[in-house]
Amino acid sequence: MIEFDPTLVHEWLSRSARRHPDKDAIVCGQERWTYRKLETCSNRFARALCDLGLERQDRVVILLGNCAETVASLYGTLKAGGVFVILDGNTKARRLQYVLQNSQARVLVARSSLRALVAEALEALDHDVRVVWHDTNAPVGAPPNVSDICWNALVADGADESDLSSVAAGELPRTIDIDLAALIYTSATTGDPKGVMSTHHNMISAARSIIQYIGNDPDDVVLDALPLSFDYGLYQVIMAVMFGGTVVLESSFVYLHNILTRIAEEKVTGFPIVPTMVAMLLKMRDLGGYDLRCLRYITNTGAALPVQHIRSLQQLLPHVKLFSMFGLTECKRVGYLDPDELARRPGSVGKAMPNCEVAVVDEQGNCVPAGEVGELVIRGSNVMQGYWRDPAMTDKAYRAGPYPASRWLYSGDYFRMDKEGFLYFLGRKDDMIKTRGERVSPKEVENAICELDDVAEAAVVPVPDEILGQAIKVFVVGRADGLNEKDVLRHCARRLEPFMVPKYVEFVPALPRTAHGKVNKRELQTVKGG
Template sequence: MRVETLLRNTAAANPGRIAVTAEETRLSYGVLDDKSDRLASALLARGVRRGDRVVVFMENIWEMTVAVFAVLKAGAVLCPVNPSLKADGLRFVLGDCRPSAILTQAKYARLCEEAGRDVPVSLITVVARGAVAIPGVLAFDDCVAEEPDGLPEAGTGDDLAMIIYTSGSTGNAKGVMMTHANIVAASGSIAAYLENSADDVILGILPLSFTYGLYQLLVAVRVGARLVLQKNFAFPHAVLAAARAEGITGLPLVPTMAAMILSMKDVEPLPTLRYITNAAAALPTAHVAGLTELFPQACLYLMYGLTECARATFLPPEEVDQRPDSVGKAIPGTEVLVVDETGRSLPAGTVGELVVRGPHVMQGYWENPASTGAVLRPGPKPGERWLHTGDLFRTDAAGFLYFVGRKDDIVKVGGEKIALSQVEAALHACRGVVAAVVVGVPDPVLGMALRAVAVVSDPTLTERDVLRHCAGILPESMVPKSVEFRAELPLTASGKVSRRLVTEAGEKE
């Protein structure tokens, strides 16, 4: 099956059902299907061909949902890019995937023009939400107003559907290649364990240009649910008010959003809320407790995923009370293992790298065989191919998984290896700490020492208070040497706290 078939099937069965709500716009499945047909036809008429890459550089607006399916219906390869990317980052992506078209908004048109000047192809640019004085730029509204003129015959599920870029936090971003079959498998598995149905109303607050956000759209379309788009979480009271008015049943979030919600006063209930999900980064156990207390009727799904496979694990809600620091087991239809450096499966309690196998795992990195070979490796049985995540995990006796940290986030303090994520978990359990990150800093005696950087809601909280708290629950070697308080922590475009930016800011001081 191909991804656009999910939309065609739902639109044929329930054309009048609302698919997307964004500000004052409400698109039915029939309209979403029709508009994406028209845009696909317009792209084809202007030279986009099967297999061409098409960049979609938009915020969470209804036009982006149309663009996603239009690209796929044209037989092209979807390349979603977060519009917070600056000129250099966008220039890298355009030069790497060499798209034949870019779909964007008027306010980003000049940025796209600047970034695309050195791209060795002629870019077709389609702009939504306003006109721009750039020759040759097409208006989104004009394209979707044209009568569709025959779309290409559908290919197969093995065709490349998407190139979605990693964050590039450890170097240049890499283009993760996903086939239609990969995406259909991932969306089906997610919908199964979340028990999604046409009755669901899902809050689309996470960027559609990132895997976690995009799959809210793909899963909603698959089951005929409604997606309520919001551009960001800068004004949480307004977002939650909109969520309440729309009767949302699904609330996908990341830890920074959870921290903001839990720091708010007088949060009104969301009476229709059925479930909450967390991915991107581990949710501190203090936040787990806070969310379950704030929304007692909602099931909490603690998940682990990465761009290279969308999702890998989930913890069933009935296990949350007993294992609030676990991310569960493999999602349906997939396998995971914790292995040593030779690929040998490790026993419970032993820390090793998580590897993933299943129909949702990427095909590789776009035009990057060296990086592909480093993470997609043969397994012990003939024909097996496992994704090596670069993340350290352990299992308990029942087989539930626990995130320990990135391989890159292990710091040696006085000769002892420390997982920074474990120290951060202790910090988040401290009363008054809203968000925290731990970094390694040079130390003349220990080689490296730990520095905590925290955002607090209690202005009376002191460094001594935080260190005393940590000393009460952590081994001496894991207690930070110092604590720095800041008004906020730098985030990546996907909403994660950026340890790299925290470290760089400290080095400049």
């Protein structure tokens, strides 16, 4: 009998559990969860959610951090017909309250150690939220709308093999692939976060395309030190479950020694990174002391890597394929550069991934000639449905096509495309610097500065200037104390057009980061001086 590919995200877990029941699905610290255990626990959680009164498309907020229980909770939510919302484990009460209110969540899954934060967030809500405590019953004195449900009791070990098929279709709400699967709240630096709506079809389409170009198979072991609240971190799990691989979950990439040791211990083959992690890697003097022979590929997205960092990484790990990629939460992934093209076009983020189409357009929506600057637009099954409860923002992000599914998502990012169709990221529209009558890409200036051997990282921001309109300021993280402002400016004068040379240079020990590891440039713009 032919087995067709599943159309729902959670059905991929059930299929992998049937095919590889005793294989490790999630490794987290000393815990090892097989596909059998992950399927069983998610089934039990789904039934418990239905018993709580969860209805089709109700939202469930998960506040557990990077752990196997988060994974079981998200799949259980989907099996119950719900929509999962994962928040970072360090989320503050104000953000939690906003997400619970905005999403109108019916259930919150949280650790009991966060009971004070949860109580503060629940206090201002206009609707009831049932709380499932991960590791204990509700504490004495908990708010009246906090239930005494214990996650561990709901999904206790000891289930037999029959649990793999114990969730029959008739027991749970019907779900189809155009139903919402997830709300991913963007890490807005100003204003309130936006909830990006993705259906089962959106998520499966995006994941399938990425799996295709990376070439994943069931033997792959992926180390995921990125927050599961971040789409880049979340999709490592979604993808691995689809291809039947193993995910090694880490709570943070701050302790790089532990990460590199873990890669050797678990024979990790895939390592998703962000530029911050590369900067940390390149600072290490004893990288050769770690056995990284098992690594097959490294991926980067979130922000483009400086060209010099790419070259340094290739020298350190010549046997590893490096996928330089570009994406945004609204469509998960846009494009990737084939590792074989890195030597020829290290500054490119490649072409559109499979089943995705891109263009670079002017303000009227017309394609610009090769080499000219314009806004990147995207269409495909990977593109989100819109922003949750924000039709005005959704309408602003889209332009209609000849039929509904052909609409284009406007990224808000400036790009140029060469004659062969390769894309080059220049910066967010809001981040472009207008100085001396010219438009300057911060990324181009940062790349040039990172060519200096003693520069670990660089971040360029605009500062007000009475004469220039905006002046260019660069914050530099050095590898050594010998580098000074004159060295940086002299190098820029040699490498850049005169109007692109920074007016100010400030050395800092580290750059401020968002929860997802991106440089927080708005915080840099509040720094006094210059």
